[in-house]
Amino acid sequence: MTTYSDLKSKCESALIGPTPEDDEEHISVLCQNDWVRILTVYDSETLDKWRIEVEVSLPTQKNPQAGQAVREFVKNLIKHLEYLLILDSEGLTLDVMSRDGLWTAYIDIDTLPQDRLFKALIPPTV
Secondary structure: OOOOHHHHHHHHHHHHHHOOOOOOOOEEEEEEEEOOOEEEEEOOOOOOEEEEEEEOOOOOOOOOOOOOOHHHHHHHHHHHHHHHHHHHHHOOEEEEEOOEEEEEEEEEEOOOOOOHHHHHHHHOOO
């Protein structure tokens, strides 16, 4: 299970590492599972600063059966949406990447954020 200190440590390593060249993009994966990927991104062409980016893939289920399967699908969908709302409340900007259910949340950073942000980034267990 990912802890906030794991996320913070990996983010700090990315920030103190060598700055990418003028025309380079640098991406470090802080956490990844079946439905979420948390990255630090540096792109000198567009950002000229660091960004923490969270990619969230909403669950899909083709032809859910009645009963428990539908209930579990709804519970997982709610967890995903609550996670996005938590990120929004921490100052991340939400954006829809595709109609198929890929969302992003991002925040530009100049220095290592406070622990509170890393605690909010921990994805719930699904």
